Amino acid sequence: MSTGRDLLARLAPLLACLGLLAIWQAASLALNNDSFPTALRAIEAVPSILGDKEALINILASLRRMAIGFGVAVAVSIPLGLLMGRSRPVASFFNPLLMVIYPVPKAALMPIIMLWLGVGDLSKTLVIFLGVSLPVIYHSFAGARAVEEKMLWSGAAMGLSAAERLVRIVLPAALPEILTGCRTGLVLALITMITSEMIARQSGAGNILFNALDMGEYDTVFAMIIIVGAMGIGLDALFERVRARLVRWSEPQFDMPLSFS
Amino acid sequence: MIEIDHVSQVFQTSARQDHLALSDISLTIEDGAFVSILGPSGCGKSTLLYIVGGFVRPTKGSARMKGKAITGPGPDRGPVFQEFALFPWKSVLGNVMYGPRQQGVKHAEAEAQACALLEMVGLKGFENFYPKELSGGMKQRVALARTLAYHPEVLLMDEPFGALDAHTRTRLQNDLLNIWERDRKTVLFVTHSVEEAVFLSDKVVMMSRSPGRIRQVIDIDLPRPRRRSELLLDPRYQKYVVDIERMFDDSGENEIRP
Numbered sequence: 001m002s003t004g005r006d007l008l009a010r011l012a013p014l015l016a017c018l019g020l021l022a023i024w025q026a027a028s029l030a031l032n033n034d035s036f037p038t039a040l041r042a043i044e045a046v047p048s049i050l051g052d053k054e055a056l057i058n059i060l061a062s063l064r065r066m067a068i069g070f071g072v073a074v075a076v077s078i079p080l081g082l083l084m085g086r087s088r089p090v091a092s093f094f095n096p097l098l099m100v101i102y103p104v105p106k107a108a109l110m111p112i113i114m115l116w117l118g119v120g121d122l123s124k125t126l127v128i129f130l131g132v133s134l135p136v137i138y139h140s141f142a143g144a145r146a147v148e149e150k151m152l153w154s155g156a157a158m159g160l161s162a163a164e165r166l167v168r169i170v171l172p173a174a175l176p177e178i179l180t181g182c183r184t185g186l187v188l189a190l191i192t193m194i195t196s197e198m199i200a201r202q203s204g205a206g207n208i209l210f211n212a213l214d215m216g217e218y219d220t221v222f223a224m225i226i227i228v229g230a231m232g233i234g235l236d237a238l239f240e241r242v243r244a245r246l247v248r249w250s251e252p253q254f255d256m257p258l259s260f261s
Numbered sequence: 262m263i264e265i266d267h268v269s270q271v272f273q274t275s276a277r278q279d280h281l282a283l284s285d286i287s288l289t290i291e292d293g294a295f296v297s298i299l300g301p302s303g304c305g306k307s308t309l310l311y312i313v314g315g316f317v318r319p320t321k322g323s324a325r326m327k328g329k330a331i332t333g334p335g336p337d338r339g340p341v342f343q344e345f346a347l348f349p350w351k352s353v354l355g356n357v358m359y360g361p362r363q364q365g366v367k368h369a370e371a372e373a374q375a376c377a378l379l380e381m382v383g384l385k386g387f388e389n390f391y392p393k394e395l396s397g398g399m400k401q402r403v404a405l406a407r408t409l410a411y412h413p414e415v416l417l418m419d420e421p422f423g424a425l426d427a428h429t430r431t432r433l434q435n436d437l438l439n440i441w442e443r444d445r446k447t448v449l450f451v452t453h454s455v456e457e458a459v460f461l462s463d464k465v466v467m468m469s470r471s472p473g474r475i476r477q478v479i480d481i482d483l484p485r486p487r488r489r490s491e492l493l494l495d496p497r498y499q500k501y502v503v504d505i506e507r508m509f510d511d512s513g514e515n516e517i518r519p
Binding site: 148150151153154156157158159160169172173175247249250 | 314315316333334335336338339340342344346347348349350351359360363364391392393407408411413
């Protein structure tokens with residue numbers, strides 16, 4: 001393979017980011033609106049936020065809630081989804097329940113949850129948990145259901161019990177699909193993290209963002225958007241690396257070229 | 262010895278109608294025999310194999326192995342499926358070691374045995390490959406090695422070479438015969454190929470469909486060890502093939518093709 005193409009593939013994400021910033025810069029200059037600072041001014045405001053101890057504590061608090069919410073959601077959702085995928089009674093019990101919860105924007109539940117659990121960490125973590133759970137359950141369910149019957153039979157013939165088959169055959173076989181759900185869940189964790197803090201203003205990255213918005217500090221608003229975006233890219237890249245390692249056995253062997261020229 | 266005793270199997274179709282897949286099947290399979298179940302698609306021959314495997318419960322009747330009723334799958338009966346059903350997240354070696362490891366064989370010992378088996382099925386050097394990196398024929402070799410690894414008393418082969426091209430298929434038939442002639446495990450082999458059934462078996466169970474029932478059981482009296490090049494020229498072999506094909510043709514079940 002040509003090294004030029006490899007280099008291009010590696011630089012592509014960077015080029016995409018630079019392109020986006022360039023469009024932003026041009027649009028901002030063209031609109032010339034106070035509430036829409038240029039990309040450069042927003043970037044300039046980033047170090048002052050990250051240098052501020054208070055802001056840093058806020059952002060770390062957000063990330064902690066997100067990590068807990070995501071972790072607990074994954075730990076609960078994968079077993080549930082796998083069970084649903086392999087047991088019809090379990091599926092018919094939970095499916096209608098999930099169908100009711102799925103389309104509800106989880107942040108919309110925030111005010112009610114706040115009434116019950118207060119504005120603290122618990123409410124926000126719970127909302128993140130709800131946001132992450134559904135895609136992970138759904139993908140685990142779909143993944144488990146797609147596991148070839150004969151693979152399970154082969155395991156049964158080797159003496160694996162039903163529980164062992166679930167853990168040692170269904171789980172690894174469905175892992176690519178499960179991780180697709182986790183990736184969606186990760187992005188949703190970030191989104192629900194910010195929106196929960198928008199509603200329950202007390203601490204966190206979302207709190208900084210919306211306070212700055214209230215006070216008309218648009219440079220800070222957009223700097224926070226950049227920071228949140230960067231967190232998203234960073235977390236996704238990290239996740240992708242872990243995922244690729246776990247399911248290397250399932251990756252396609254060849255790139256599908258767009259053309260065979 | 263496997264005894265199939267008045268087994269019937271009824272399936273519900275998606276239109277919620279009962280479909281009689283197997284009707285009153287009785288069959289005895291002696292230890293160490295290579296028995297093929299031959300029939301057109303849809304005659305329930307695979308279902309019969311799944312019942313012996315314990316994967317499917319018969320609606321009526323029962324199956325016994327060594328006098329004990331079959332109530333579920335077990336390592337005494339090792340399946341080999343047309344779909345290979347390898348564990349894609351395990352390497353070739355990991356697949357073959359899986360059964361023995363499950364039964365508590367030590368890692369080093371299981372690995373040594375697996376390597377020996379892989380060499381026997383002609384896959385030395387592929388230990389660290391993943392299933393997706395193998396051709397269909399190689400996958401089926403791994404599947405065979407994986408099943409042989411836990412020493413089942415009976416091999417249950419469900420159209421194992423059905424998904425392979427003609428060339429690979431003959432090579433695997435030859436290799437299977439070579440392996441089988443060493444330790445003569447009981448084999449129950451489902452196929453729709455008359456030539457394959459005659460070439461491999463001691464006994465061919467001919468089935469007809471709708472509902473699936475046994476039409477005839479034919480003893481294949483051909484010398485062993487069998488060599489393909491000799492057998493194809495042997496008039497007795499040719500007669501078996503022609504006779505069986507004719508029997509299917511006469512009944513109108515002529516989708517049986519060589």
